[in-house]
Amino acid sequence: MPLTQTQIEHLTHAAAQAAENAYAPYSNFFVGAALLLSTGEIVTGCNVENASYRLTTCAEQTAIAAAVATHGPAIRIHAVAVANRAATPCQPCGACRQTIAEFASPEAIILYPGPNGAQQQCTLADLLPATFKLL
Numbered sequence: 001m002p003l004t005q006t007q008i009e010h011l012t013h014a015a016a017q018a019a020e021n022a023y024a025p026y027s028n029f030f031v032g033a034a035l036l037l038s039t040g041e042i043v044t045g046c047n048v049e050n051a052s053y054r055l056t057t058c059a060e061q062t063a064i065a066a067a068v069a070t071h072g073p074a075i076r077i078h079a080v081a082v083a084n085r086a087a088t089p090c091q092p093c094g095a096c097r098q099t100i101a102e103f104a105s106p107e108a109i110i111l112y113p114g115p116n117g118a119q120q121q122c123t124l125a126d127l128l129p130a131t132f133k134l135l
Helices: 005-019 059-071 094-103
Strands: 031-037 042-046 077-084 104-113 119-123
Touching: 005 031, 005 042, 005 059, 005 077, 005 104, 005 119, 031 059, 042 059, 059 077, 059 094, 077 094, 094 104
Parallel strands: 077 104
Antiparallel strands: 031 042, 031 077, 104 119
């Protein structure tokens, strides 16, 4: 189901607000993500870096963890918005794409900043055409 302009605005605003809370002392790249759940609720997350870079958690993954912690493992993601304070192009990384796929259909909408700050929109299938699924 397509998103309304109001949903897009609320979701991207929530992602931008979440980026303000990011912990990014090493990269100075502050990222926020907002999930639109199938229930209509919006859940946010931000990146949390660590001196051991491998332990850094992406914004999309913290939002998904928060959604599962709050609503349980049956959540379904309808859309994801990603934003960053630098307003630079920023798609979900490969690990985040796979994590989103665990809780979303291939038709889930992904919103992210593209070149020149222009809002980009695609489906999860566009970003991750060969999803790894066991269930």
